[in-house]
Amino acid sequence: MAGNIYIGEIIANEEIQEDCFLMKVRTHSSFENPLPGQFVMVRIAGLNDPFLSRPISVYAFTREANFCTIELLYRVVGKGTQVMAGLIEGSYLEINGPLGNGFETENVKENIVLISGGIGIAPLSMLMENIGQTARQASAVTMMYTGFQNKAAVVGLDKMRGICRDVNVCTDDGTLGSKGFVTQIFEKDMKNFTPENTSIYVCGPREMLKALAKILNKSKFDCQVSLEERMACGTGACMGCAVAVKDKEGAFAYKRVCADGPVFNLSDIIWD
């Protein structure tokens, strides 16, 4: 983790779906390349309401000669994201990042399975952009399962279709793709994958992760999940973003989503 504080200029902040925005922020070239799964803490300098910075995972990152551009895909869910949504081009943000530990991509297996719920598609999109090229060359299977509440909530799909060989879309109400939860769609296909040659990467709401943990229970799949939690600092100091996990010795422990994660092994997470 090597975060630092940067000033970013908003060069675009577009509502690409109802209540879902794509923000592009230009910042100094010394900003470190974020790994897929890492996040930034975002705040408006000097503003004390909303008081805390907001953790947003990096959706895409590009580097030019003299600057970097960070793309953030976010849904308006509360006060912080509401204020973000109101920012216009040319306004400035304070960005602390990149933070946390990204997905482990050293030992990607032959088959890549991605499972996302809602806005959870964002870090997986960045992950596929980074590892997809080599994976495609190796003619591996890259299978995306992505679920949304309904058609109006679908985001990031076109880009994902460009970088992932197979994209299975589902919606809770069937207004786009198959009807059902993404975990159910994946469960039907599960027999096509073996733990020995499949890496699973996941990001989505807690209930979805919990359902997936049940499905994968006792299987030997290597499954990394990116968690979301309310945070104050994002740097490991406040201990606010605790998640219950089994530690190395198998004992119960609270880990920090920000500094110990946000990516964890699904099998380590303890669901109440």
Next chain:
Amino acid sequence: MTKTKTTQSPKMAVSLGRLKLNNPVMTASGTFGYGEEYAGYVDLNKLGAIVVKGLSLKPRLGNPPPRIMETTGGMLNAVGLQNIGVDAFIEEKIPFLRQYDTKVIANIYGETYDEYKKVARKLSSVKGIHALEVNISCPNVKNGGLSFGSDPKIAARMTRAVKDETSLPVIVKLTPNVTDIAAIAEAVEKAGADAISLINTLTGMSVDLKTRRPHLKNITGGLSGPAIKPVALRMVWQVVQRVSIPVIGIGGIMTAEDALEFLVLGAKAVQIGTANFINPLVTMEVVEGMKNYLAEQKIKDINEIICTFQP
């Protein structure tokens, strides 16, 4: 070319009794980890002191999540003093902190007098620790801190218990969740405290209207952030009038101006807490901001503004 000003940088060193600080800016316990979490952002040498996360005799798991909630101008927390324990701190964290030319203050916590005494004893002989801050005020742990800090007799007894175990300066950190904070301050002064720090968080709550349940799993939590600064100032003011040992002001400091308000009232130093979370550079900005203020006011030494309040 304009003539360069030859004004000297104002003197920033302050003394809290035996404890000498390069400047009055300290970090508040629980908001700065064990220092290393912020070493990438802040030059730790430029801090007056680092007060590390509260240490207990044994490692503590802390409270179940959710542990924090944003509020207007602040936040609630019910972390429950999650920490690695005093032994792991001495073994794993102190060697890192020793590299820096800054004072290290160990904040200690226990559930019984005996636990406090044991933690104090373990830390007293460790090279690289310059003072102890006794948390008798954390409101989060049931049967714990609150009772020690809310009664003058118990607070005094705790102060003596820790003083008996150590030759290090002992700072007692007070809770604001009491009727008469100055009475507690007087009691711990009489019991031998070398300094007093205040305030810890104010107990608060927040309700989720979707579920009609508390936002925090612990139901109540400690309120911190700029929302509590006026309360902290009032309490520091009450305390400085009643004790003669040094007072450290804590509560909602976000800027150099906030910190200076505490000094004018009579605090010898300040601690910056929650502000570190939203601006990891805040301590450096406060030190610089204080220097600028002093230069503008043509004050050569920070001590000249301490306790200059004119009611």
